Amino acid sequence: MAAEAGRDPRAWLAVDETAAAFLSRLLSSRPPITLPPPLHRSPLRPGNVVEIAGPSNSGKSHLLLMAAVQCILPKEWEGIYFGGLGRAVMYLDLDCRFDVLRLAQILRNRIAEGCRSAHLRNGDPENDGTKDEFQCSLENTLFSDCMQRFLYARCCNSPEFISALKTVKSQSRREVSSAGIYFVMIDSIGAFYWIDRGSQPARENKGRTLQSITESVVHELRKLLQLQPALVLVTKAPIYGEGTTTANDFNRVSSKYILADSTGLGYSRQEEERTLSNREYMPSIWQSFVTHRINLQVEEAEVPSVLESEVLPVHTSEWVQPYLKTKGKFSIMDDGVSLIQ
Amino acid sequence: MAAAGGGGGGGGRATTSGCGLKRRYSPHDKEEETMNQDQSSKEDWCGRLWNGMDLLKDVTENKHVLPTGLEGIDTLLGGGLRQGQLTEVTGPSSSGKTQVCLHSASHVAVKHMGVVMYLDTSNSFSPSRIATIIDGTNDLSDQRGFDLPHKERLKTMMRSIVCKSVFDIFGMFEVLHQLEVSLLNDKVKSGGRKICLLIVDSISSLLAPIIGGKYPQGRSMMISVAMILKKLAYKHNLSVLVTNHMVSAGNGAVKPALGESWKAVPHVRLVISRVHGSNICTATVLKHTLLASGRTAKFVVPS
Numbered sequence: 001m002a003a004e005a006g007r008d009p010r011a012w013l014a015v016d017e018t019a020a021a022f023l024s025r026l027l028s029s030r031p032p033i034t035l036p037p038p039l040h041r042s043p044l045r046p047g048n049v050v051e052i053a054g055p056s057n058s059g060k061s062h063l064l065l066m067a068a069v070q071c072i073l074p075k076e077w078e079g080i081y082f083g084g085l086g087r088a089v090m091y092l093d094l095d096c097r098f099d100v101l102r103l104a105q106i107l108r109n110r111i112a113e114g115c116r117s118a119h120l121r122n123g124d125p126e127n128d129g130t131k132d133e134f135q136c137s138l139e140n141t142l143f144s145d146c147m148q149r150f151l152y153a154r155c156c157n158s159p160e161f162i163s164a165l166k167t168v169k170s171q172s173r174r175e176v177s178s179a180g181i182y183f184v185m186i187d188s189i190g191a192f193y194w195i196d197r198g199s200q201p202a203r204e205n206k207g208r209t210l211q212s213i214t215e216s217v218v219h220e221l222r223k224l225l226q227l228q229p230a231l232v233l234v235t236k237a238p239i240y241g242e243g244t245t246t247a248n249d250f251n252r253v254s255s256k257y258i259l260a261d262s263t264g265l266g267y268s269r270q271e272e273e274r275t276l277s278n279r280e281y282m283p284s285i286w287q288s289f290v291t292h293r294i295n296l297q298v299e300e301a302e303v304p305s306v307l308e309s310e311v312l313p314v315h316t317s318e319w320v321q322p323y324l325k326t327k328g329k330f331s332i333m334d335d336g337v338s339l340i341q
Numbered sequence: 342m343a344a345a346g347g348g349g350g351g352g353g354r355a356t357t358s359g360c361g362l363k364r365r366y367s368p369h370d371k372e373e374e375t376m377n378q379d380q381s382s383k384e385d386w387c388g389r390l391w392n393g394m395d396l397l398k399d400v401t402e403n404k405h406v407l408p409t410g411l412e413g414i415d416t417l418l419g420g421g422l423r424q425g426q427l428t429e430v431t432g433p434s435s436s437g438k439t440q441v442c443l444h445s446a447s448h449v450a451v452k453h454m455g456v457v458m459y460l461d462t463s464n465s466f467s468p469s470r471i472a473t474i475i476d477g478t479n480d481l482s483d484q485r486g487f488d489l490p491h492k493e494r495l496k497t498m499m500r501s502i503v504c505k506s507v508f509d510i511f512g513m514f515e516v517l518h519q520l521e522v523s524l525l526n527d528k529v530k531s532g533g534r535k536i537c538l539l540i541v542d543s544i545s546s547l548l549a550p551i552i553g554g555k556y557p558q559g560r561s562m563m564i565s566v567a568m569i570l571k572k573l574a575y576k577h578n579l580s581v582l583v584t585n586h587m588v589s590a591g592n593g594a595v596k597p598a599l600g601e602s603w604k605a606v607p608h609v610r611l612v613i614s615r616v617h618g619s620n621i622c623t624a625t626v627l628k629h630t631l632l633a634s635g636r637t638a639k640f641v642v643p644s
Contacts, residue, residue, distance in 0.1 A: 056604035057628050072393075096571045097608055099630035100396040147393030154575070156568050167390065191564075194602060198561025237605045313635065332633075 030229055033085070036066045037339050038317040038328040042292060046182065046229035049221075049289055051189075053236040054296030059315050059332055060235040061097070063296075064185050066336060067233060069106050071183045072149040077142055080118040082110070086149075087182035090168055090230075093154040094161060094191035100152075107146055109334065111139050151181070158192045158213045165220035172228045184224070186234045193239060193281060214283045221289070234290070239281045293321040299329075314340065400425070403578050407538055409441065410448030410478070413640025414624055418609060419632050422580040424537065426630070427571055429607035431585035431597040436615045437622045438584040439465045440642045442540045445582060447474040450498040455537030459504040460516060462543045466504050475499070477643060501534065510547050510562055517569050524577045536579060539570075544583040545598045552600060560602060567606040583607070597627075604628075620644055 017025075030045045044050065052060045068091065073084025091098065115135065153168075155161040172181055196210040221232065280287060299314040312331040318324075329340040391399075408421035415421050422428050422445065430438050443466075446457045450471075459466055475498055507513050520536075527535070548566070551559035574581045585603075590596040597603075597612070604610075610627035625637045 055601075057634060095605055096568070096575065097605070097630065099608070100393065100400055102631050103393065104397055105631070144394055147397065150393035152391045152393070152396055153389070156572050171390070188605060191605070194557055194560040194564045195568075197557040238601055240601060312633075334633075 033231055036070050037337055038330050039063060039067065039294065041324055041328065042294075042319055042322060044231060044292065046231050047225055048291045049232040049234065050292040050294065051234050051236055051290045052294050052296065053238070055238055055298070058296040058298050059330075059337075060237075060296060061187060062332055062337070064091075064187065064233055064235060065103055065106055067183060068103065068150060068185065069110055069146075072107075072146040073110065074142075074146075078138060080114050082114050085182060088149045088151060088180060089183045089185065090151045090181045091153070091185045091187070092161065092164055092168075093152065093187050095188040096154050096156070098152065098154070098187065103150070104143075104147070105334070106336065107143060108139075109336075111142055111146075115139060158196055158208070158217075161192070162213070162216050162220060165217070165224060169220065169224045169227060172224070180228050181230055184221075184230045184232045186232070189234050189236050189286070190239060190281065191237075211283055211285075214286050218285055218289045236282070238279075240279060291321070292319075294319050407445070407449055407454060407580050409445040410451075410474075411441065411444050411640045411642070413622075413638035414441065414611070417611065417624055417626055417636060417638045419629075422538070422582055423608075424578045424580045425575050426608035427567075427574055427581040427583065427606065428609040428611070429583050429585055429597075430611050430613060431587065431627075432613040432615075433587045433595060436613050437642050438613065439542055441613070442542050442582060442584065443467070443470055444474060444642075445538065446502050446540060447471050447478070447498075449538050450501045451475055451478055453498075453501075453534075455501070455534050457502045457538045457540065458520065458536055459502060460507050460513070460539070460541045461504055462507050462541070462546050464506070465542055468499065471499060471502065474643075503536075507541075507547065510551060510566070513541075513547055513566060514569075517566070517573065521569075521573060524573070536577075539573070539579050539581045541570075541581070541583045543586065545585040548603075549586075549598050560600075563599065564602065564606075567603070571606075 030047060033044045033046070034040055035044065039050070039052075052063055054060050068089045069084075071085045071087055071089045073082045074086040075082065075084055115138075153164045155164050168181070168184075192213075193210070196208070196213050199208060224230070225232070295318045297316050297318075299316055312333075315330055315332065317328045317330065330337045331340060404424040406420035406423050408415050409418075418428070430441050432438050442459070446459055449455060449457050472495060475495060505516055507516055520539075524536070544566075548559075548563045552563055553559065570581050570583075573579055585597050585599060587595040588598045597610075607628070608630050610629075611624050612627055613622050613624045615622040620642045621639055622642060623637055623639050626632070626634045628634050
């Protein structure tokens with residue numbers, strides 16, 4: 001008995017694994033992901049939850065489509081290097097505004113660009129833009145392979161959203177993990193905010209208030225991530241516009257600035273309004289679930305594009321969590337995003 | 342991955358019973374079991390998981406483009422109003438929004454593309470104006486009925502435009518519910534012409550009075566109407582056209598009404614303006630799902 005009691009404490013002090021083994025296990029099971037710009041500044045791994053916030057027309061859904069194309073393209077195919085991940089993407093459309101033609105356009109442009117650069121490298125004589133039938137059929141096969149890896153579901157209210165998450169979880173339980181879902185995208189987490197806030201918490205509803213619905217959503221997402229580690233990308237649109245304040249907010253904000261001498265802080269009036277409009281409206285359980293945040297804005301200045309007839313608006317991106325001092329600038333082209341400066 | 346799509350359908354019962362079977366074998370997860378029984382009894386997941394190729398096939402086969410008959414707007418929109426999408430036309434008063442709606446309805450009627458349902462909230466629908474527009478385009482392609490007299494052709498075309506007056510948000514919910522029920526029933530019998538365009542002239546006059554204030558019920562009804570319209574558009578291959586008005590944004594500028602939450606609702610948003618006294622209007626794209634925004638075009642409203 002004394003020997004057993006003496007053996008157990010030593011068993012507690014035995015090493016499970018070294019830090020090197022732990023790090024290598026982690027890096028192999030959850031490798032770092034590099035997303036296309038402007039999301040490339042922060043290192044991301046499966047299990048992270050990234051929230052992309054910004055006003056309407058600032059490019060949030062476009063960034064989701066770029067990341068989706070990056071995920072569904074294979075790393076290498078028929079000798080051509082694409083640099084993708086070759087895994088499945090689950091897109092939950094709460095806004096019901098997804099346009100599959102836009103996804104097809106971006107994917108076709110990426111495939112054509114990859115094939116073209118491969119031909120240039122091989123020094124093929126026919127690089128004047130004409131393609132033969134064989135190459136077209138190759139590109140079509142790759143296109144349909146990639147599109148089959150893109151899964152889509154649309155939801156019209158919050159109970160449908162929660163059921164969709166449950167379905168995704170049960171589907172991924174049955175699938176082979178190698179072709180499993182690697183990115184989960186939710187377009188516009190705040191789509192049902194007003195409906196949920198406006199619904200009365202009646203007893204037969206089992207308390208479907210905003211708070212309880214957000215708790216269920218976070219609960220389902222956590223279970224899904226436990227089962228299948230994936231990167232979660234979420235877009236969030238603001239609820240309150242620039243310059244709109246309720247009476248309480250106005251008093252609170254103006255008194256704060258009177259005390260703190262706003263001119264000394266160096267805020268311009270535009271930035272003040274933007275900080276008011278970017279006010280957090282999701283419940284705190286969602287805010288603590290999110291691990292990374294990036295804000296997008298559209299600038300007033302414009303930059304001339306390649307085509308002389310159009311000027312493209314400039315979008316800025318700012319990493320809020322983890323906080324990076326520099327703001328990225330980019331503009332949206334037909335087949336992707338081009339960084340400025 | 343194609344198996345993912347095959348799991349759905351049948352009102353979602355296939356997938357939920359799949360979940361249910363798994364859950365029943367693990368009775369230690371009591372909370373999931375009760376939630377799942379709740380779910381299969383309420384059957385609120387009536388969708389399915391699509392994959393990219395299915396979506397593309399559905400869009401190319403079922404969702405066509407309805408031209409409005411006004412050339413400048415058609416080029417801006419990339420062909421016209423797309424089925425399955427909600428298009429918003431906004432602009433200051435007397436800038437031509439109602440004319441755009443009347444022209445779209447007439448064009449669909451003339452080309453026999455289907456039935457148009459026109460929900461009129463401010464008594465702006467004018468049958469005589471529709472007749473004038475149809476007469477203006479009448480001597481062009483009209484394959485059937487060229488042996489009928491002129492009045493008969495006009496009658497058949499105008500019969501395909503159904504106009505209803507709606508004066509408040511509850512009337513709107515009622516009309517949309519009836520439309521949904523009739524569309525679900527019509528799926529059984531084939532033949533006849535199906536509705537392909539739904540126009541709500543001035544949805545903002547229904548919604549703007551209710552969304553102010555500190556209670557969220559007004560905005561919740563706005564988002565509910567928006568979701569119903571988008572669901573109808575997607576499921577039954579309708580194109581929805583709504584109009585909005587402008588409010589002041591401070592410093593003399595104007596912005597579209599209905600606030601920030603509405604900006605996330607339409608697929609395509611256009612702003613139109615008209616110089617006083619002329620019938621040349623300018624349209625600008627505020628948002629488009631496929632094409633770049635910020636482009637402008639001029640179009641003429643024939644009088």
